[in-house]
Amino acid sequence: MARPSSSVVLVGTAALVVALVVVAVSLTGGAAAATDAPDAGVRGVTVDGTGTASGPPDVLRFTVGVQVSAAGVDAALAGANAAQARVLAVLDQRGVADDDVQTQSVRVEPRYDARGQSISGYVVSQDVRVEVRDLSTAGATITAAVEAGGDAARLSGVQFVLEDDEALRRQARDRAFAEAKAKAEQYAELAGRELGGVQTVVEQVRPAGQPWQERAYDTMAASAAVPLAPGSTDVSVDVQVRWALR
Numbered sequence: 333m334a335r336p337s338s339s340v341v342l343v344g345t346a347a348l349v350v351a352l353v354v355v356a357v358s359l360t361g362g363a364a365a366a367t368d369a370p371d372a373g374v375r376g377v378t379v380d381g382t383g384t385a386s387g388p389p390d391v392l393r394f395t396v397g398v399q400v401s402a403a404g405v406d407a408a409l410a411g412a413n414a415a416q417a418r419v420l421a422v423l424d425q426r427g428v429a430d431d432d433v434q435t436q437s438v439r440v441e442p443r444y445d446a447r448g449q450s451i452s453g454y455v456v457s458q459d460v461r462v463e464v465r466d467l468s469t470a471g472a473t474i475t476a477a478v479e480a481g482g483d484a485a486r487l488s489g490v491q492f493v494l495e496d497d498e499a500l501r502r503q504a505r506d507r508a509f510a511e512a513k514a515k516a517e518q519y520a521e522l523a524g525r526e527l528g529g530v531q532t533v534v535e536q537v538r539p540a541g542q543p544w545q546e547r548a549y550d551t552m553a554a555s556a557a558v559p560l561a562p563g564s565t566d567v568s569v570d571v572q573v574r575w576a577l578r
Contacts, residue, residue: 376531377523378574379515383507385500386564389492392470395436396477397459398484401443405454409440412456415484422480423462426473432463459486467492471557492562500567501537508535508571516575528576538568 396419400411423433436459443453462477464470478485494500513527520527 375525375577376528376574377516377519377577378532378572379512379519381508381510381512381515381571381573382568383504383509383511383571384566384568385503385507386566387494387497387500389467389494389562389565390465391493391495392464392467392560392562393461393489393491393493394464394474394487395459395461395489396474396481397436397457397486397488398481399455399457399486400484401453401455403453405440405456408454408456412458412484415481416458416460418480418482419477419485420460422476423473426469426476427466428462428464428473432465434461435459436461457486461489467560467562471560474558474560490560492560492565494565494567497565497567500565501569504537504567504569505535505571508569509573512571512573513575516573520575520577523577525577528578531574531576532572533574534572536570538570 398412398415398419400408400415402408402411420433424430437457438459439455439457441455441457442451443455444450445452462473464473474487474490478487517527
């Protein structure tokens with residue numbers, strides 16, 4: 333029987349090498365992968381970990397504004413300016429710092445007739461973003477601001493947040509790393525190897541925040557403070573860690 337030619341053997345060998353490369357590459361596609369590091373030639377395992385820590389929020393943010401319609405742009409603007417001035421004055425009276433009040437938007441828009449062909453008036457809107465740091469007075473502050481704006485008042489974007497989240501972030505980071513290490517140790521055991529030193533760490537922090545359902549009010553009942561439930565705020569950390577395998 334004739335022997336296979338050398339060219340046939342070489343082609344078969346090349347196909348086998350390609351197949352092995354494909355298998356090796358496929359091992360790196362998941363959340364965990366044991367591979368040869370291309371730069372250092374060190375086998376390693378890369379895994380993900382997630383950690384979450386919870387705590388009470390320390391700031392309430394909301395947007396309060398006014399919207400006034402009038403036949404003339406001057407009247408609409410004057411009405412909106414007066415209403416927003418009352419809102420700002422109340423916020424100052426309730427102890428909200430100037431640094432915690434910021435204008436978000438001022439809009440002047442035409443209002444058209446039923447056929448949409450001619451201008452019948454103008455609408456002026458003004459919004460400010462407010463931060464309240466004394467949560468015990470937050471509901472009353474919202475109510476006072478809306479009442480000051482009267483029928484022109486608008487409220488939206490109420491959100492509890494945690495600005496000083498460093499302590500929770502450290503807790504979440506500890507838990508994320510511990511979860512990643514537990515996975516890496518399991519993979520090392522399954523591969524019949526020992527876990528070596530850490531080679532790389534990549535972190536992603538999900539910011540703290542607890543948005544409340546966004547609402548807008550044309551008017552608000554007087555006297556009662558807006559009922560608020562701060563609840564707890566989560567801080568989450570995602571890490572991707574690569575360990576060497578010995």
